[in-house]
Amino acid sequence: MAKRNQKTGLLVTALIICAVLARIAGNAGILSIPLGLIRTVIYIGLYIGWGFSVNRRILQVQVRRYMIGVSFLTVFWFIVRSMKYYFVVDPNVDRHLWYWYYFPMLFIPLLCVFVAMSLGKPEDYRLPKWTTLLYIPTLLFLLLVLSNDFHQLVFSFPVGTVWSDSDNGYEYGYYLVIGWEILCALSAFAVMLVKCRMQSQSPVSPSSDPDSDPYRTRARFSRARVPFFSFDFLPFLAGLGQHLPQPSCPY
Template sequence: MTEQKKNTIIISGIAVLAVILAYCFRIIGRGSFYPMLFSYLRSFIYIGLFAAWGLSVRQRIVQKQVCRFMTVTAVLLIIWMVVRSAKYFIFWQPDAVRYLWYLFYLPMLFVPMLALLIAMSLGKPDEYKFPKGMSILWIISGVLLLLVLTNDLHQFVFTFPKDAAVWTDKNNGYSVGYFISVGWQVLCALTALVIMFFKCREKGRLHFLPIVPMLLAIVYSALYYAGVDWLLHLFGDIAAFQSVMYILTFEFCIACGYIHSNSRYVDLFASSVGTSAEITDKDFNVRYAAVNTAPISKETMKKAEQSPVTMGGLTVHTMPIDGGYAVWTEDVSALRDIKENSELLADELADRNEILRYEYKREAKRRKVEEQNRLYDLLRSVTQTQIDRIAELTKEYRRISSTDPDSAKTLLAEIAVLCSYIKRRKHLTLLTDRDIKIAATELLRAFNESLQTLKLLGVRNSLYVDESLSMLSSKTATAVFDFYESVIEADILNLTGIQVSLIKANGLRLSLNVCCKADLSALVSGDGIRYEKEDDEEYQRLVFEAKEGDRK
């Protein structure tokens, strides 16, 4: 016989002896030999027994919600015994005795309901919460209890003779509410057992054992309220009898596996093959061990309490639990081999990564150079005409700078205008290459800079920009600026005035009023450019309409 079974038999024997002793005190207390003393002792035995059962439940039951409900059940049974003792041995006033009798229905109504909640909680995770609709169980039990406690107002549960001077549980009858309360108790209890039966995965020979104490409780209640003399004489204490039956029902549910507990460690470890787990007491004495577990010294266990200890290919782990420690070993030999192979592979991969990193840097450098060359060629191609013109002007400036200072200043002013265009055109080219939207202020700065340099040539100018312009396509902005530059370069030396207007009209519209000698009508090409000139006016007007995405 295992130590676990011995402990179970001893505890069960103590509980049975306590009940027998309490029954003997009941027989003795009915005589004249210190009846009050033995009655109190009997109550103390039951209260202590129920309290001990509640404490054991808190240690044995695994699921938190089930443990909480069973603990509340133990508390209700203790309250029942306290109320019962107060009714028979403390209070003698008829009204107080009657209301204490009504309070019997607090545990009688709520313990079966808690059994139903326990059944529905089985198999659920610890954080599981009942749906809001389940509150109907509490409401029904609460309403029935309220009907009992207010029975003096309506007599819907218990009835009393109209000519009775005192209402007691000796001369009462039963009304509809009483049978509803009893039916509710029986319904909750039977439903709980049915749910537990279908939820239990392992059904053994004693699977129907929990029904025995429940049937005894139902039969007892029927005989008790029928007033059977021999039952009242031998087992007249309904509070004690029903409480013991409730506890027996829950204990049989635990024994049959309906309610999971942590009291079957011996069976668990006896069936554990291929593991190396042990449970020890606080002094590291082994209490339970899996089959074929290699022995571990106490010194090693104590060291593993601080941090895992590796011995050969095994690592010993220790974790504190209630009353002792859980000790297990982990075979790390395969992991050690994998680690060594991984380190070799890591070194090889590190060498390969170094080579790949070098090749990547070279490739990145090559691509960077190619991209720089591409951008350089792109920038040079769009401004090559101006660059060549600046080269010619620079050569001419060197030739006449000392002999003709006025003409040299004009050459410098023309060079400044061309440089301003090159600077802004390259900026717009980079934005166009990335094909992004630009703010209208970018184009405004380009026109302002160009017009400022035109003042060096004595060109009167003005600029108007529609305030509604915000974001522009970079291609559209480039096309507009290129057209503007082609106009001023058409006759830059004879240019005396220019008015620039940018408005938003079905795209972007550039209007130029230009005062110069050359005929600018040659610049008209395509439908997007219009040319206007009055015979009596000195200004020529060109309108360039650029749609989104247009390019010169």
């Protein structure tokens, strides 16, 4: 098992290095479009592989579903972004693809909150019903972005020009959307920190039989399912970082 994990880590590291080198070469004007597509395929493959890994390793059903959801949303973001920069020439389609960036950008932080609240809980644990209310503002903010052409409350465009993300302004709706993303992200991070601190301060029973020790059992269970400070947390960081204003150049 250890050797297999080591090989997987080396493979992931090699792919990331290849993606970074492809970006450097593309920025230097060397086969920018082909290398950009290759880089996208590498990232999509990594996130799909991470999703399969989560499905196999994470025992708690609820956490597993949310983390697979993060994998799906990140792959969706890469696909939409690649379509925008490499395949679409119509400015209207290009603009609406840009709006769809906010689907993963809004829902990944929300799923992070749900994962954080579920950490260290039993396998059959379910979140309180009130947490479903958090979907309401997230959906409303997404609809606000997707319908921007009708009201321009999120992005504004100069009169007489082609509406695009290369020449736009930011209205108060944009800051509400970003504020909600940041609030969810910080809430998830704070809950994870608190739970990790509580786990590290849990007393250890002197019992000689670790299987009969409830504290050790709980600690083992928590460590097996807490993605904090591990490779499982990296996709969360990548997803949460997407709330920044999008540049006009690809990646």
